[in-house]
Amino acid sequence: MQNDALLNLDPVFSSFEEAIIVLDKTRRIIYLNAKAEQWFGNNPSTLNSHSISKWTNAITKQVALFNLVDHSLKSTNSKPIGEILLELHDSKDWMLVEAKEAPFDWQDKTYILLTMQEVKKKYLAEEVQRAVYEISDAAVSTADLDALFKRVHEIISSLMPANNLYIAIYDANSEYITFPYYVDERDYLQPDERKIKARDRKAKRGLTEYLLHLGQPALLTDQKISDLTKQGEIRMIGSLPLEWLGIPLKTLQGKVIGVLVIQTYIQGIQYTEQDRDLLEFVSTQIAMAIDRKLMEEKRQQELELFAAGPVVVFKLLVENQDSRIMEYVSPNIEQFGYQPEQFLSGELSFLEIVHPEDKNLVINLSSSHSSDSANFLSEEYRILTANGEIRWVYDLTYIHKVKGNELVEFIFYIYDITHHKETENALQLINETLENRVLERTSQLKETQDFLQLVIDTIPAPVFILDRDLVYQGCNHAYEELNGITQKELIGKTIPEIWHSDLAKQFAEENMEILTTGISKSYESQNPTVDGNYRNLVYIKAPYYRESSAEPAGLVGVAMDITDRKRNEKLQSTIYQISEAANATNDLDELFTFIHQVVNELIPARNLYIAIYDAETDSVSFPYFVDEFSESPEPRVAGTGITEYVIKSGEPLLLTYENEEEVTTQNEIAPTGADSSQWLGVPLQIETGKTIGVLVVQTYDEREISYTESDKELLTFVSNQIALAIERKQAQEALHKLNQELEQKVAKRTQQLNEQLAELTQRERELSSVVSMAQALRETHQLDEIYEAVLESTRVAIGASGVSIAILDQEADELVYIPGIGNFQTHKDLRLKPDAGAAGWVVRNKKVYL
Incomplete structure (x- = not known):
């Protein structure tokens, strides 16, 4: 305005x-x-x-x-x-x-x-900051959790209406929820009920549990709560509020320790998203304060439990290596007949209760013992109880240099080990008796074991031994060489510690079957070797027994290498598949796709292409090209590319980063396409030795795929069969194309002859009709017979379905129709004006009308 x-x-x-x-x-x-x-x-x-x-x-x-x-x-x-x-x-x-x-x-x-x-937002932010400070202060200033909860309630009530507030604590280990603080206008719980039974329950489906499982703030109206109840998400416990705002209590580490909830039953009080965000902002500080108090109470309980335990604690402060003040003695010193006050008042010193013969074992309080500011020392010695009984104790002493050697704290943790010592002495006597027998037996076993090891080391096949717990007990030299592990490294290891997860699971299942059934069996497996390759093995496994038990004590396994046999079987199968593919596939494209699949089963072949060489035109085409980074090249005159080099040399080539520069420079090979990390090409040669093309596989990541000389030999081995299949399929397609061309020529010539025959037939029919009509005209002078002869001859001559004749009556200026034949039989005695119909147009214009 x-x-x-x-x-x-x-x-x-x-x-x-x-x-x-x-x-x-x-x-x-x-x-x-x-x-x-x-x-x-x-x-x-x-x-x-x-x-x-x-x-x-x-x-x-x-x-x-x-x-x-x-x-x-x-x-x-x-x-x-x-x-x-x-x-x-x-x-x-x-x-x-x-x-x-x-x-x-x-x-x-x-x-x-x-x-x-x-300025509402400005002052609200200041109030929130004040609340954070007050919550932080409450964590230190309040005496216990009850006082902290009350203070938190007061602070939140200063930010928003919070007449009804409760705090629930969640224990993730027991999955129990307790309600140590609960203030509500409708629902009231006695303190003993709140802390012991009534509100302690395993997590079910109340609003509190819903919030814990949701893991984020929730602002709900009474309608939303009713909807959740109908949907089965929650089970309403207590009175239904008009507004319910709950916040998970999370520490900075994201640990959920409980929830804080405010709710109202009064119309006119509404909680907003701003209230939710504000409460969420201060909830972390509240959670940290509660967590701190919980930890303090837990530590106090631990101290009480520790004081009631068997370990006696002395805390001694030594000043200038001379003045000694006993600051603390735990109450359980009574187990030795003494009272803490005897040591705290100076009536007794710690050294006075130590056995006279063991005083030299006790730490020298006048020496520094360590250059560190803190250190642990331990010792075993004897002490005297108040009634003169001798007790053995274990002493763990913590030395804390508060101020160099001027002020040092000594904390003695004393544990009664008298019974342990008595047992130890008895065992020592028994051990001394058994030791000689064990040494003698060990020597005998070692001789036997050395002999057995010598025997299995002479076996050329890999041998291994497992106990009933599937822990390796030994192997021979052949097993060490196969798997690249020494017997010393193997013994004591479990199967998962030696083999990767899939193979370990397979071996464990096979071995458990042997131990459970007690029957020898053989299994086939593919194992990684030291050089990074895989070997096909047949494991023959048999259980072994001890004299004292009918249950297998373990098993012995022998490995037979069948890699070469498998490889030969695979090659024979591949060659047969390629040979059959020439007849089974419909065209060259389908054959090339099949060849890619077969090669990929032998070696990794993500990127593969086939180039065909035409010697007559000295050109190279690429009918099949699958590559991650390059498009299929256009046909080209044979040049100096690497593809042309393999075709002309007739030799396979494995090109890597190591030899690429030397090979390309020496043979003057020009780079083409994307730069691959490895390139493997083999010539496709038919039985005459003629090279008809090249088969290439390549990779752009040598960490993922790395070709070897073995791969080159393998691809060379199958390349001749691939070349023969391609040549056969080319011949089939050429013959098919020739047959199609011949069929087209025959069909075209046949059509021409049929057309000529039809034309001659028509001419013959026309001449025959004319001759018939002329003969009929010579034989009669009757007009009706003449009309009939003309009509029939015309029908036969042109193959008509109906013929009619109209005669012009010039005097009457009318067309008079003679009775027709066929479809025009109804034209009898029909008279029309010349300006009507198609016949009238022909008469007027003296032209043929078709």
Whole structure:
């Protein structure tokens, strides 16, 4: 809204983020900038007669409340911002602003400039920061968890309406939920019920469990809760709230330790997404505070449990290696007949209860013992109880140099090992008796074992031994060479420690079958070898027994290498498939695709192409080309490319990064296509030795695929059969093409002869009809017979289905139709004017009408 007198000020005020309102001396609104117009509604021009009452006498900026309905201002009277924000929580009519009034003169008139800026978000952020600080302080200042929960409730209530609030703690190990703090207007639980039984339950489907499983804040209305209940997502426990806002309590590490929930049963209190975000913001600090208190209580419980245990603790402070102060003695010193006060008062010193003969074993409190600031030392010695009984103890001493050697803490952890010592002495006597027998037996076993090892090492086939737990007990030299592992490295290892997961699972299942059934069996497997290749093996496995047991004690396995046999079988199968493919495939494209599949079964062949050489035209074509990075080349005159080199040399070539420069330079080979890491090409030669093309495989990542000389030999071996198959298929296609051309020529010539025969037949029929008609005309002078002869001869001559004759009667100027034959028999005695019909057109124009 603009006043003409203030029109020049609008470019300045319209860019302000604050709402600018200009009042005349009667406080009537005469100008609003763009921001103010937003606050005053869509039609601010109706406010010309509206006034804003005097609300303050101050000329400085003040916090105030602006009414969005009647557009009035109200001072907050220095009320705390937190209380104001709480009052505004569910109000849509009031806005918290910082406002300032100032008079100014313009064109000989005095006006009042009122500026306002919304500050709710600003002060809310400050309140949230205050809450975070207070929660952090509560974690330190509160005495226990109950006090912390109450303080957290007070802090949240200062940010938003929170008359009903509860905190649930979740134990992930037991999956139990406890409700240590529960304040609610509708539901009330006694403290003993809350902590012991009533609200402790395994995770089911309440709203609390729903929130824990959801793992993120949830803002639900009563309708949404009812919908979730009907859908079976939750089971409502307790009274149904109108609004329910729950936040998972997560630490900075993402650990969920529980939930915090506020809810209301009162109409008019509504929680918003801003409340949800605010509560989520402070929830981490709340979670950390609760987690800290839980840890403190847990540590206190551990200390109490430790004090009640068998380990006695002494804490001694030594100053300047002389002054000694006993700071702590655990209550369980009573197990030795003493009281903590005897040591704390100086009545007894720790060294006084040590057995006189063992005092030299106790740590020397006057020496530094270590250059480190902290160190652990341990020793076993005897002490005397209060009634003079001798007890053996284990002493673990922690030395903490607080200030060099001037101030040192000694913490003694004393554990009674008297029974252990007595048992140890008894065992020592038994061990001394058995030791000689064990040494003698060990010597005998070693001789036997050495002999057995010598025997299996002479076996050329790999041999291994497993016990019943499938732990390797030994192997021979052949097994070591096959798998690249020494017997020393193998013994004591399990199958998964030697073999990868798939093979380990297979071996374990096979071996368990042998041990379970007690029957020898053979198995076939493909194993990786030391050089990175794979070998096909047949394992013959048999159980072995000990004299004292009918159950197998383990198994012995012998490996037979069948790699060469498998390879030969595969090659024979491949050659047969290629040979048959020449007849089984429909065309060369299908044959090339099949060849790619077969080659890929022998060696990796993701990128493969076949080039065909035409000696008559000295050209190379690429009828099959599959490559990750290059397009199929166009046919070309044979040049100096690597493909042409293999064709002309008639020799296979394996090109790698190592030999590429030498080979291409020496043979003047020009680079073509994408640069591959390895290129393997073999010539396709028929029985006469003639090269008809080349088969190429290549790879662009040598880490994934690496071709070897063995691959080159393998591909060369099958290349002749591939060449023969291609030649046979080319011949078949050429013969097929020749037959098609011959059939087309015969069909064309036959069609020509048929057409000539039809034409001659027609001419013969026409001449025959003319002759018949002439003969008939000579034999009769009757007009009807003449008409009949003409009609029949004409029908036969042209093969018509009907013939009619119309005679022009010039006197009557009419066409008179003679009785026709065939389809025109109805034309008898028909008379038409010459200007009607097709016959009339022929008469008038004296032309043939077809």
